[in-house]
Amino acid sequence: MIAPAIPPVIPPAPARLLRHPGPVARERFTVLSDGAARSFRVRLPEGASLVDALVEAEEAGAGSEWRGSAAFAILHGSLAPCVYCLAVRDPSGARLVTYSPMRDAGTVSVQGGAATLGTGLDGKPLAHCHAWFVDPHDGQVAGGHFDTAATRIGPGGLVARMTLLGDLDIRQVPDAETNHAIFSPVGHLGGVQ
Amino acid sequence: MSENVEIERGRTGRIFYARVHPNEDLVQGVEKICLREGVERCFLRGSLGSLTDACVSLSNGKIRVLRGPAVEVVGLAGEVLPDEDGNPVATLVGLLAAPDGTVAGGRFVAGQNPVCVTFEIVLEEWLAEPADVRLTPREGLIAERLDNDRLRA
Numbered sequence: 001m002i003a004p005a006i007p008p009v010i011p012p013a014p015a016r017l018l019r020h021p022g023p024v025a026r027e028r029f030t031v032l033s034d035g036a037a038r039s040f041r042v043r044l045p046e047g048a049s050l051v052d053a054l055v056e057a058e059e060a061g062a063g064s065e066w067r068g069s070a071a072f073a074i075l076h077g078s079l080a081p082c083v084y085c086l087a088v089r090d091p092s093g094a095r096l097v098t099y100s101p102m103r104d105a106g107t108v109s110v111q112g113g114a115a116t117l118g119t120g121l122d123g124k125p126l127a128h129c130h131a132w133f134v135d136p137h138d139g140q141v142a143g144g145h146f147d148t149a150a151t152r153i154g155p156g157g158l159v160a161r162m163t164l165l166g167d168l169d170i171r172q173v174p175d176a177e178t179n180h181a182i183f184s185p186v187g188h189l190g191g192v193q
Numbered sequence: 194m195s196e197n198v199e200i201e202r203g204r205t206g207r208i209f210y211a212r213v214h215p216n217e218d219l220v221q222g223v224e225k226i227c228l229r230e231g232v233e234r235c236f237l238r239g240s241l242g243s244l245t246d247a248c249v250s251l252s253n254g255k256i257r258v259l260r261g262p263a264v265e266v267v268g269l270a271g272e273v274l275p276d277e278d279g280n281p282v283a284t285l286v287g288l289l290a291a292p293d294g295t296v297a298g299g300r301f302v303a304g305q306n307p308v309c310v311t312f313e314i315v316l317e318e319w320l321a322e323p324a325d326v327r328l329t330p331r332e333g334l335i336a337e338r339l340d341n342d343r344l345r346a
Binding site: 002012111129132163165180 | 201205206207208209210211212213214215216217218222225226229230234238239240241242243245246248250254256258261262263264265266267268269273274275276277282284288290291292293294296302303304305306307309310311313315317321
């Protein structure tokens with residue numbers, strides 16, 4: 001199968017490249033692969049926080065206590081409450097962008113999104129989640145970066161496709177370039193590089 | 194219906210988790226990862242991140258630009274297919290949330306979507322069977338195996 005031809009597009013203005021506060025890392029793509037990934041359909045139950053529900057799903061899929069990494073494609077369901085933010089310019093100048101104050105959208109119907117489950121700086125499970133949703137009252141569409149501890153699964157649950165990333169070790173690491181702590185593939189849990 | 198459904202058998206191969214660093218282009222980044230890792234075909238799974246500015250094309254050929262400094266990608270899907278010369282071509286579509294809450298979507302224009310802080314890309318390799326299977330509504334499933342030797346004969 002061959003990729004279809006893409007019609008040329010002339011953008012109205014060139015894309016901007018930003019200069020982050022720290023030294024530019026030599027490596028521009030950090031990539032690891034695994035041949036033992038497994039996929040599951042999961043329905044996360046109402047009531048749990050989003051991060052706890054993702055950990056529970058990972059444990060159920062792996063058949064063991066939480067140890068590793070998973071990628072979730074969020075399909076549909078509800079969140080209550082849905083606590084999220086957007087990215088805005090950092091007024092302090094410590095970094096280029098930071099998170100806006102959190103917003104509570106109440107109970108929402110989720111239409112799609114993605115989440116990565118890995119290990120945070122503190123060694124505990126950490127979820128990074130972006131998703132989009134519809135306000136059930138006015139039909140308004142919104143989306144953003146979720147507070148996965150404050151956000152909880154709503155009535156009817158949340159359905160996702162979960163991919164267990166084999167033995168890939170995804171960890172939050174400090175990034176000097178952006179001055180953020182960022183998920184990065186750091187190795188394989190079995191110690192194989 | 195003027196065209197038959199196109200259906201392809203295959204299985205998934207390796208899974209890749211990639212962190213794309215700032216100022217690399219989202220679309221070209223996916224293509225570069227495929228080149229580097231020797232991936233001919235793949236699907237995007239569970240990917241998320243932020244773009245400095247986002248540029249998407251709409252179905253009428255017009256384009257829409259959302260200005261950052263960080264536009265969150267809140268929905269993303271896509272695949273990679275080779276062009277006639279075997280080079281990877283990524284088709285990525287998604288939904289965006291700008292700093293002011295504006296939501297927009299479309300097909301990401303190659304070279305116009307620089308990563309802001311980070312982008313997490315999960316690629317699932319697709320190993321297609323060397324068969325061309327077409328499904329027609331009246332005739333049911335018709336499988337045509339493209340046997341190159343037989344075609345050459």
